[in-house]
Amino acid sequence: xxxxxxxxxxxxxxxxxxxxxxxxxxxxxxxxxxxxxxxxxxxxxxxxxxxxxxxxxxxxxxxxxxxxxxxxxxxxxxxxxxxxxxxxxxxxxxxxxxxxxxxxxxxxxxxxxxxxxxx
Numbered sequence: 650x651x652x653x654x655x656x657x658x659x660x661x662x663x664x665x666x667x668x669x670x671x672x673x674x675x676x677x678x679x680x681x682x683x684x685x686x687x688x689x690x691x692x693x694x695x696x697x698x699x700x701x702x703x704x705x706x707x708x709x710x711x712x713x714x715x716x717x718x719x720x721x722x723x724x725x726x727x728x729x730x731x732x733x734x735x736x737x738x739x740x741x742x743x744x745x746x747x748x749x750x751x752x753x754x755x756x757x758x759x760x761x762x763x764x765x766x767x768x
Contacts, residue, residue, distance in 0.1 A: 651679075681696065707730065
């Protein structure tokens with residue numbers, strides 16, 4: 650399964666990052682929620698800050714483009730195979746930076762990808 654880091658994780662059930670964390674769990678992916686506030690999603694602690702995480706397959710992004718620059722170096726340092734830009738997070742500047750690092754930027758929706766089997 651694909652180790653996935655959820656950037657912008659929230660313990661608020663109405664947030665898509667929350668829903669995606671649970672959906673990833675249900676699809677048996679190892680999921681690591683990272684956010685700016687502590688909390689818990691379905692038994693998984695949200696990690697505050699920018700923890701070192703090894704062997705990341707996917708970063709799924711739930712942070713708007715205006716708040717992404719402070720995450721650029723961290724996300725690149727995780728060396729994921731791909732970064733999913735969920736609706737509302739699209740960012741051509743960051744997508745270009747990722748491509749230069751051989752990281753695939755993907756404008757898609759994690760929830761939809763999981764539901765149709767293309768994750």
